[in-house]
Amino acid sequence: MPANTGFGVLTIGKDVSIDVTLPSGQVLNIDRVTSFDKKQETTSLNSKGMDGIHRFAEIPDGWTGSIGIDRGGHSLDDFFAALEADYYATGTLNNVRITETIEDTDGTVTQFRYDGVAMKFADAGKSQPDAYVTQQLSWKASKRIKVL
Numbered sequence: 001m002p003a004n005t006g007f008g009v010l011t012i013g014k015d016v017s018i019d020v021t022l023p024s025g026q027v028l029n030i031d032r033v034t035s036f037d038k039k040q041e042t043t044s045l046n047s048k049g050m051d052g053i054h055r056f057a058e059i060p061d062g063w064t065g066s067i068g069i070d071r072g073g074h075s076l077d078d079f080f081a082a083l084e085a086d087y088y089a090t091g092t093l094n095n096v097r098i099t100e101t102i103e104d105t106d107g108t109v110t111q112f113r114y115d116g117v118a119m120k121f122a123d124a125g126k127s128q129p130d131a132y133v134t135q136q137l138s139w140k141a142s143k144r145i146k147v148l
Contacts, residue, residue: 002105009105017101018067020119023094029075034134035068036100038114040144063114063141071125071133080121093118098139099147109148116142 002009018036020028042058049055069076087093098114123136 002103011102011105015103019099019101020117021097021099023096028079028096029073030067030069031072031075032070033067034070036065037067038063038065038100038144060143063144065139065141066122067137067139069135069137071135076121076135076137077124080124098141110146111148113145113147114139114141114143115145 002015003012013035016036018030018033020030022028041061041064043061045055045057045059047055083093096117096119098117100112100114102110102112104110117139118141119137119139121135122138123134125133125135127133
C-alpha cells in the first residue's frame, strides 16, 4: 500500500515483490526478502568535436542488483549447490529470470522482467547466537523489459 505523506503519495518497499523463475519454469522459493536493489548499467560515449560541440550518449548495458534475505530455509543453499554441481558435471550454467511487480500509488500494477540473469550467492550468511542469518544475492541481467 502506498504511503500518503500529506504532500504526495509515495511508493514504499512493501509495494514491491519479486519472483525468480528458473529455466524449468519453476519459481525459486525465496522466503523473507528484505530488500531488492536494481541499477541500470550503461556504456558512456564521449566525443569532443572540432566544431566545439561535446556529444555524449549512454548505451544500455544491462542491469545489476542485489536481493537481501533473512534465511528462512534451505532453498537458496539447495539452488546454489545444484547450480554448482550441474556446472561441474556438464560445464553449463543456466541463467534465470527476475520479475519485479510494483503496486503503484494510483492502484495500478507495473511489472518489469529482467532477462538473462546470472545470480551469485554474494553472502550465504553468518550464523551467530541471538541474530537472524541474513543472506545476499547479487545479479546481472542482459536487459529489463516492461511487462505491465
